[in-house]
Amino acid sequence: MSFDSSVRRKPIHTRKIEMNSFLREDGLWELEASLLDVKAYDFPKRNGSIKVAGSPVHNMKICLLVTEGGEVRDARAHYEDAPYDQVCSAIEADYKALIGLHLLRNFRNAVKERFSRTSGCTHMSELVVLLPTVFVQSLSASRNRKEARSGKKPFQLEGCHALALTSPVVKEFYPDWYVNDVPEAGKIN
Incomplete structure (x- = not known):
């Protein structure tokens, strides 16, 4: 580059x-x-x-x-x-x-x-x-399996901007942890 x-x-x-x-x-x-x-x-x-x-x-x-x-x-x-x-x-x-x-x-x-x-x-x-x-x-695959079984939030979430809970990446790959921060039409936060 x-x-x-x-x-x-x-x-x-x-x-x-x-x-x-x-x-x-x-x-x-x-x-x-x-x-x-x-x-x-x-x-x-x-x-x-x-x-x-x-x-x-x-x-x-x-x-x-x-x-x-x-x-x-x-x-x-x-x-x-x-x-x-x-x-x-x-x-x-x-x-x-x-x-x-x-x-x-x-x-x-x-x-x-x-x-x-x-x-x-x-x-x-x-x-x-x-x-x-x-x-x-190196530990990510085994940690992800353990966390999935335990219901614990995956360790990598919120570790970078792409894995923010409001991210489309989280929405697609970790939908249980996705947080929609866009207010619904007509609602004020």
């Missing part, structure tokens, strides 16, 4: 983030996130070598082992490529401090408290705070 297709653009930087969730046979979840940064141009490194366009500047992964309830049981961070090599990767073991956190209870703030500024890696911390949303998406 471009603002103006008549104006030529020169690629400079690409960041790719990939996230996956896996349900293990023991009932635990593995959530994996990876981040890959590449430049579209060659540039010199301080040691005199050349970083070739398209080669990774950052290539990192984090994996969390999580209970169905959202508690982090284990955490592993790993750098394949980092701009400062071993200095960057020296922080990997520190991300074990994620163990015991809960993905659905103040996780992002806890990550910020533990890994802000020089206590962590900016890129790894940016990556890990995306995992709660992936976890919620």
